Amino acid sequence: MEKKILIPTNFSKHVWHALIVAMQLYHKHPCTFYLLNVYSSPGFLGESLPLNRNEESQDSAREISEKGLDRIMKGLSFRQENARHSFETISYQGNLIEGIQEQIEKLGIDLVILGAAGESSRISASYDSKISSITEEVEQCPVFIIPEEKDLNASSGTEIVFPSNFRIPFKQKELEALLELANNLKASVRVLYINSEDKPLTSEQEENKADLARLLEDINFSFHTLTQTSPTVGVHLFLQSRESEILALYQRKQGFFSRLFHKTRLDDIDFDPKLPVLVLKEFQ
Structure with missing residues (x-):
């Protein structure tokens, strides 16, 4: 089945890198990559829109956007790596989040891939975190953040850490991006339960854990537990x-994701900014 992948771009080198990694990651899949540039939008993509603003100062924002997307397409034409991959460009005037969400709903996007530079790849509740704004507000589609200069190569030793409290059952569709990532990378998924209160699982948690095991049965996975630690510290220590x-997180409003990165506990979080993060979304 064809995959539809959306990559917002500001024409920077780290977004180009994320595109190349995505092409390698899905090299066995027929894919359409949609390259989205949002212009006249504050923050993140809009603020560093043109490659050569001085040379193009007479051009309109839309012309600059379209020229930038044109350059990407010309760069891709020289690669000609995969006959299964096709590319389309979208120049969108307006708000970044609205632009991403509109494409998700209109095109049936399966995955949003974000290229991140340095510290901006951190996931936190900080309001000035541009990556976090997208991961928090975009709905009904998983988001994969790929930091600059991070390559993802298929290896049986690759590990994806997936924290869960087993309190609510997962839908199969909600885990599709995680299963695909594990298969594409030949990676193992380590499901991490932080037992802060050192209590046994309830019967409902045991049932949800068993259901999760069934959903993960086609990949290499294992369950792990840490006690007497907070979720933020526990996840950090396990990764380290x-x-x-790779870190995979499931985002449910008022759920584990929001507590893990609650603003009052931001100082407890110091994940490696070079760590890719897959944010799975709740589906209604």
Whole structure:
């Protein structure tokens, strides 16, 4: 089945890198990559729109946007790597989040991929975090953040850490992006339960854990538990101790995701900004 992947771009090198990584990641899949540039939009993509603003100062914002997308297409034409991949460009005037959400709903996007530069790839509740704004507000579609200069190569030793409290069951569709990522990278999924109160699982949690095991049965996975620690510290220590390559988070409003990155606990969080993060979304 064809995958539809949306990549917002501001024509920067880290977004180009994310596109190349995405093409490699889905090299066995027929894919349409939609390259979206949002112009006249404050923050993130809009603020560094043109490659050569001085040379193009007479051009309108739309012309600059379209020329930038044209340059990307010309760069891709030289690669000609995969006959299964096709590319389309979208120049959108307006708000960044609205532009992304509109494409998700109109085109049936399966995954949004964000290229991140340095510290901007951190996931937090900070209101000035541009990446976090997208991961928090975009709905009904998973988001994968790929930091600059981070390559993802298929390896049986690759680990994806997936924290869960087993309190609410997952829908199969909500885990599709995680399963695909694990299969594409030949990676193992380590499901991490933070037992802060050192209590046994309830019967409902045990049932949800068993359901999750069934959903993950086609990939290599294992369950892990940490006790007497907070979710933020526990996830940090687990990633650090195992040198895991990817963090996967499930975002449900008022759920584990929001608590893990609650603003009052921001100082507890110090994930490696070079760590890719897959944000899974709740589907209604």
